[in-house]
Amino acid sequence: MNEVKDRFRESMGRLATGVTIVMTEIDGRPWGLTVSACCSISMEPPLILVSLATKAASTQVIINNNRFSVSVLAEDQVEVAKSGAKAGAPKFFEDFVESKDKINYDVTNALANIHCKVENVVTAGDHTIFIGLVENVELGESKSPLLHFNRQFGEFRTGVKS
Template identity: 35%
Template sequence: MIEWGNTQADPDTFRAAMGRVVGSVTVVTTRHDDRPWGMTVSAFSGVCLEPPTVLVCVDHRSVTAADIRRESRFAVNLLSQDQVAVSRLCSRVGTVKFVDDHVVAGGELPDGVTSPVLRDSLVTFDCEVAEARPMGSHFVVFGRVRVVLAPRSRCPLLFGQGRYQRSVDIEEVPAMTEAGT
């Protein structure tokens, strides 16, 4: 007999279950008081290829949500393994999250990039707000991707089960035998 544990879809159980999902660490950057500002988000996804569109979910009470609504621009930065400090800075609730020391200087960016870009990110999507919808405590923001920056190959920073994790190429993992699966 399988033991399922708590099966209620209450907020605490849902949060614990979602904590088991391992995913890329993602920081949304905007401008706040004319300075680069970042917020770590747990919900990010590609939506479609034509037109290239992503979605992020941001707490409707956050500074980032207000800045995205005001600016109608934002960037999504998928962090590399070297960016744990940036993730920690941008994930603290109720603290100042200016990222001036972590952004690429404007003169180093290609034409058309208007949002702050985090240095050493795995990839950055510079977006224009296509639509934003309220959903409970958050806004689901659809961003039309205007520029994709992928400076060089890096390993992604992952988070799941309450801790930062590193990726391992599947080729490096010893093959499992059928009996071992």
Template identity: 35%
Template sequence: MTLDPALFRQAMSRFASGVTVITTLVDGKPYGLTVSAFASLSLDPALALISIDNRSPMRDLLVQAQAFAINILSSDQEALSRHFAGPQKHDWSEIVAGAGHGIAPLLDGALANLECKLYQAVEGGDHTIFIGQIEHVTLRDGSPLLYYRGAYHDLVQR
């Protein structure tokens, strides 16, 4: 029995996730992509993973760069998430970013910036799982941007 892809997508939409923008540099040019498929993997060594669709140009850019940053977005960065999810994602003319340690652009205002060297890339169906070894971390206080059932949400404190 083959699982209906639409049903699988609906099931996954029931999992609330934080929102990240993955950034990298190739030949001095910045690139970014909104990604919700992100998780911590290991404390020793410090590893995190992201999953990128094999059809995305970002897949080949990450292989070429061998480094990336995971920018965990705050609740007031929905527009930034939409920007890097849309067709204009490679337009950086109005993006405020810092250089960090030179691994990849760090988006200003993010709750956390994780600067990673590529540790391993693993094929997984129609995606590639990129495992990054975290080299540097920058933290800020704030509330996370969440994504649930196809829409953005804020964290409600109880």
């Protein structure tokens, strides 16, 4: 493993992350993409960042719709995460959502559902970074999160040695 790119990919696999579903609407139906590249970037105003492969079906649709939502998954939602990660396959999400209204969809039983309007779009390499202005947040039950590390899903463990 000599190439910088290979070692970079491996190094990022060693960064444990939470798992989210970035949701948009295609043909009037919810469509979800599994995304770990997500972070908060500002509180005043509330801004969130997600980074999506430019070639992903969701990317152009989010640009057109000018909105997206981010659902933070709980540890018992591996099936949801796998459904949003089927590359090249349809990712209609009716089985996993409840619809508050026709604009905002929530992943049922997610830890949080964050509804955003696109504030800024930045192309970076082969990805498109969306900065969203957070307009509404639905908080679910406070449960343990779903994590991703070393290409595997796992659970959060408290009480590590200090």
